[in-house]
Every structure is written in structure tokens, then in C-alpha cells.
Amino acid sequence: MTRRGELTFLAAASVLVGFGTAFVNLSRGQPVDAEVGLSSIVFALAFLGFYWGVKALAPNASPHPLLIASALGAIGFIEVYRLDPRLGSLQRWWFLVAAGLAVGLLAILRSDGLDVVRRYRYTMLVAALVLLLLPLLPLAGSFPIKGRLVNGSRLWVTAGFGNLSLGFQPGEIAKIVIIGFLAAFLSDHRAALAAVTHKVGGITVPDPRQLVPVGIAWVASVAVMVVQRDLGASLLLFAAFITLLYAATGQVSYLGIGGGLFLAGSLAAWRLFDHVAVRVAAWLQPFDDPFGSGYQIVQGLYAMGSGGLTGAGFGLGRPDLIPFAATDFVFAAVGEELGLAGSVVVITLYALMVAAGAGIALQARNQFRKLLAAGLTFIFGIQVILIIGGVVRLLPLTGITLPFMSYGGSSLVANFLLLALLARISHEERA
């Protein structure tokens, strides 16, 4: 795509945001006001700013992930604005903040490149652990950063500075940092991790030493689930780790061990933890308790079914009937208002994003960059499958965000950082 084509694409996404928000206002019987222009302009500033940042700091980068993200971001933003204009007006600033931080990351990486990431891998591991543990800070006290309990999970921190307080989910950032660490660690030790296998009767049996890293990841994932009650993050981290370990070593046995541990952990969680058992029941038989545990899933199904093939149109359905529509269930909300047509577009865009990330990983010559690109692509794809799969009843529902579409600052920041890393990888490979 030419530079002009890329700019036209981003401009079109911004215009789409303007038209979409205008349509939402009109369908609510409200005038087209300054909100519409402001949304469109701030959205354009965020994406064009990031685009120019990439052109300036990583000029050889592949433009595709950013373009796909702008399309997803536009659809998601209109739906969030439609569900709650107040959330929408916050979300557009989060786009700007996230794009700014992503450009900042590119600037940091400008001179030394991704070697910085590699060099500070253990610092990153510690940082990731700290980020994961931050929400366990006391809920009250004099310390400016406090944990926050939201819907039974300890995923949030509140940073208070005087009267200003800011909520954030550090786990979202931790996911990216952990992938950075894993890519660095695995590119160092892949040979050792791949070599040690024994054949017993024709079957490849892993060496006990191989079990150690898998075991650590498993324990960490279980800890996230038990301590923070975050099923989604736990599944996501474990699945990303196992697939990346497999990608680094080519050892199918890791998938076997990981799968086995995953099944054992799932079974234990289902038996031991009520909140997991409730979710499994709501997944298998949501209509058994349509006003209780199955409520959200049932409302999501009603929304998507009511949308049908072509949808009600932005602002003309009732996706606001779904609890947490703007975060967990934004896919169902888009499904109601844009219909199956819109749902297919969204899933296709995510598949294209995975393809773009995979392309960057496959073309990379440097092992670390290859693993980093692969890890970021995997965690992105797995997250999309987990949350949409939960909404469409393919999987039990886990409360994680849909990248670039769900409302939420932490999620947007994390995904823009992911875009910046992919841009930097492709830039270094093409340089």
C-alpha cells in the first residue's frame, strides 16, 4: 500500500467514527453536536499521530497491524459511544494516551532497538510480577496506590493524587511485559529446552528438567486465578506460554504436558472454586438460570439473535440490556447492531491481525525478534478467541477485553504497546 493509501485508510476510519457517532446521536433523537466532531478528530489524532510516529521512528515498519487496528478501533469506539456516551468520551482520550505511550516506546527503542528489551529481561520479569501483584495492595490506607475490588476480582489499582484518582488494570500491561521476557528467555535457552528428550518405546518422553519452566508457568497461572480470581488472565497467560514454548523448541511434548496440566488445573478449579463452577454451568446451560448466572450469556444471545443477518443499525438495537456490554460483551453489542455481517467483518479483521503478526514473526531472521512477534501474535489471537468464544458459547465466559474494541484504558494502552513492538520488529527486520 502506498503512503497515500495508508493515510486515506486512517482518514476513512476517522470519518467512519464521525458518521457513526452522528448516526448514534440521530437515532437517539439528539442533535449532531460537538461530541461527534471531537470524537472523529481525537480518533484521527491518535491514529495519525501513531502513524507519523512509526514513520519517523521505525520507518521500515509494516503498516498493516496499525491499519487493521484502526478499523477495529473505529467500530468498537462507535459501539462504546452508543452504549454509553460518557464512556465513549473517555475512550477517545484513552486512544490518544495509548497512542502517545506507544510512540514513546518507539522513541525509547529508537537508538538501541529491541536489544534493550532483551537486556533487561529479568527486570521485566520482576516488573511483570510487580504489576500482577499491585492489585493486591491494601484496599484502603495512606499509600497513594491502592488495590480495588471490582466484581469480585482483584485486577484493579487506583492511583490517587490529591483529588484526582485514576483506575488501571496493571495485568493488561503485565501480559505484554511477560511476552517480552519469555521471548528473551526462550531465545537464550531454546536449545537446552529442545534437546533433552528420551524415547521410550517410540514415544518421546520429556526430561524432568523440561517440566520446570512449564511447572512455574502453571503455578503462576493458578496463582493468578486463585488470588486474583481472574480466570481469563490465567488461561491467557498459560496458553500463551505453552504455545510460545512449543514455537521456540518445536517439541510437541510441551503441548502435551501443557494440555495435561491445563486439563488437570481446569478440572480442579471446576471442583474447588464456586466462581469457576458457576461459569461452567452458565456456559453449558445458560437457560437453566436465565436471570441468574446465565443472565449475561443469555442477554448476549438475545442481542446477537435480534441482530440477525444485517443488524438493527448503530443506536437502533438494545445492546444496553446486556450487562457489561461495553467491556466483556462489546462483540455481542456489535453483533446486534451490525448483524452477522458486522460480526464476520470483526472476526475477519482479527484473523487478518493475527496473519499480519504471523507474517512479521515468520519473516524475522533474528530468533528473539521472531519469538517476540510470535508471542505477541499468539497472546493477541488467544485473547480474541477466549472472549468472543465466551460470548458465542464456544468456551466458558472469561471476563477479558476484546482488543481495540472494548472500553478500557489499560487494554487500549497494552494493545497499542503491542502495535509499537510489532512495528519495531518489522522495522528492524527490514532495515
Add this chain to the structure above:
Amino acid sequence: MNGPIRRVVYALFVGMALLLLSTTYIQAVAAPKYRSDPANSRVLIAQADKERGAIVDRNGLILATSEETSSARRSFTRKYPLGEITSHPVGYSTVLFGEAGVEAAFSDRLRSRQDLAISDMLTAMFGGDLRPQSLRLSLDATLQQVAAESLGDRLGAIVALDPKTGGILAWVSHPGFDPTRIPDPAYASAVEADPTSPLVDRARSATYPPASTFKLIVAAEAIESGVATPDTLFVDLRGLELPGSTAILRNAGGDFCAGGDDVDLRTALVRSCNIPFASLAMTLGSDAIGSRAALFGFNAPIPWGLPTLASVWPDYSGDLAALAQAGIGERDVRATPLQMALVAAGIANDGEVMLPFLLDAIFDADGEVLEQQVPRPFGRAMAPSTANALTELMVGVVERGTGTRARVSGIRVAGKTGTSEAGTNPPAWFVGFAPADEPIIALAVVVEGGGVDGSGATIAAPMARRLFEYWLLGR
């Protein structure tokens, strides 16, 4: 490393393909099921702001209407000018709180069909009218008001109907509610939580011991079967020892019915004496009384379009003591106010019970009559001669018996009082009709707790008189 990476990416693509499949199933295959599921609030919301047809009384007075709140969005709110007074028969139609009354029973006629469902578009293509239709009820708004005023603050119900057609003239259940405010969740939940149950339509969804008004059915069975005539004599006792029990059944007041020798059926009914009717019930048997009660509508919901509780005559075969008490409308005999109004109406209409109706006619949006109610018989409860004999007895009740407070000057009124003494909230009753020779109104009045501070004679009969006076004399 590219091989494993490729394979993981393929796995992700497979996962996304499954997402597409599942999404397609939900939005294409299962969509109609989810879209029309009654638990899907969108079904009701689609009707929420839509225009609904008007509901008017027999004289065209508006009882319910849709007022446009925003012409840009064509959104409407439902208004009920008479408010609480017509709240139970007219009911309400809301998104959050469902529907009730006529609004519920004829919702399909009142609703606008312009909601772009494919079936509606086909209807329109073939010239069908999608605009909401309007209803005219048989109710008379002024009589309704008189009934509500006469009931006052007492909990209870009044049902009045035209005995010749079955058309309901007044239908009051107190307490009521303000139907215009039901869409407000705070108001709706407050009303729902109210211990006096304002949302329960006592006229059809509550049953009470019919007490002495049930004697009309026992007398009907006795006369019709030839077991007794109005002149048949009974031994006049102070107390009747119930068979197989130590309990003693007494007349109201505990004295003889007519001085202590013999008493005829006529006097027993006029003075509402319990002992003759208890012995009569034991003579007739549980099955005979039950069959007669069923001819009036007992033991099955009245099939008239609105959900109605069945009135109950239990099987007392083999338990004479219980049968004796049931024969005077106590024990576990239960009746809705509507049921007892039908008993009065059946006697008034020469023994033929007409099926009650609230809906008089349906109009299209241009005011053309689409359907006109045709009076339909529910069934014959007794021969005309029996009905005439009972009418004479009931006239005696009002002229010289327990029902004198229902008397209207210059008009022969027929009636029967009832006062329950059982339970914590024993009701007081009056059922009757007028004029006795050419009845144009039959009614039932029930007052909860009326048996505590009064009786059917002192509390219910005066209320009935006010309805008779308005309907017959216009005052």
C-alpha cells in the same frame, strides 16, 4: 522455528473459524428463536413507546389512550383518565411490569403492528391494516365511579352486570392503583410490595367463603329437584348437633329462626337461618349441590377471556358435618365475587346464566366496527319456574328480611346477604338484582372483614342500594 509458529497460527485460524461458525449459528440459524423468546425484553420494548388503541366505556368516555410525547420519534405514553377507579378492569401494559386486565387480554388488538416484522410487512402488502384497533367496553364509567365511592376505603370488590346479556356494567376491586404510573419501576415495586395487594383483582383473582349467599344455590337445587318448595317446613331448632361431631351449628344470633315450632324455607331464606339450610344440604347430598353449583360456574375458571380463579365446592361425600357447614357457604366453599354475581344474574335471567363480557366492540383506526360482541349463554342453571320462585324469596329478603338496607323506593329489589364468621378477615356479602320483574342489573358486593364490624345486612347491602339507585333512578 517457523514450522511450529505456523502450526500455532493455523490453530488460531481454526479457532477463529469456529468463532465464525458459532456466530453464524446464533445470528442466522437460531436467531428467530432468540428474537421472539418471551424472555427477550426487546419483544416488549418494541411495543413500549408504540401507539396503542384507545379503550372507551359504553358511552364513548375514554378509559385509556396513547398520548404522543415526541412527534419526531413517534413515541407515546399510555394515559388512564379515570386512574385508580378503572385500574383493575382496564389494567396496564408496560415493558418492565408486563400487562394486566383488558390491556393484557386484548393486547394483540390494541397494539400497533407497525414494527417491521416480516409477517407485518406481508400483511400490509396484501392490504391489511397495521394501525392499532380500539376497544369499547360494556362498563359504564359513572356506575363504576358510584361503585368505587360506595366501597370507599373498604377492601373488597363489586361486580355489576346486565343479567340478560352478561355485559359487565361495573367492576371495582379495592385497593386499586394508578395505571399511568405503573411504568415507573419505583411506583410499581412499591405497589407490588403493598401488603393490601393493590395489584390483585379481587373480583376474579380472590375467593372468599360465600357464606349465606350460597344458600341460593342450595335452595335452587332443593326446589329444582323437588326435594322442597318455598312452603316446605323444617323443624325450628336453636342448635343442630352435627353428625359424628360434638360441634353445634347455630343460627346467626343463636336463637330460633321463627319462634321455635316449624319454619318454612321461605322464612329461612328471608331471615337467613342456618339450621334449615344445613339440614337441607345433608338431605340433598354433596354431589347434587356440587352439580348445581357447577351449572353456575363453580369448580372451573369462568371461560370469559380474562384469567379467573375457579370457585370451589369441594366433595363432601361421606362427611355430613362438613356438608352441613358447606351448605351455609362456610367450611372450604370459596367463590369469586364474579361467580356470585353470576349466581344473582342467573336467577334474574329466568335461570339462564349468560357468559360475562367486558369487551363490547372492536373498532379499526377509522372508527369502523370490526367485531361486535354477541351475548352468549354460559348455560341453564335451573328451570324458569325455579328462578321465579327464588326471585320471590329474594324480594322477601329485601322487603322484610336481612336485606332491607338494599331497598329502593318504588322498585322491587331481589337480594341475599351473607356474613362469614370464619377466619381472620371474614367477608360480608350482598348479591341481588333489580327490578325483580324485569331485571337490568345484577350484582355482587363483597367487603373483606365486613363480618368483624358488621354484616352483609349492614355493610354490603347499603353499597348495593347505591348502585341500584343510580342505575334505576339515575341518582
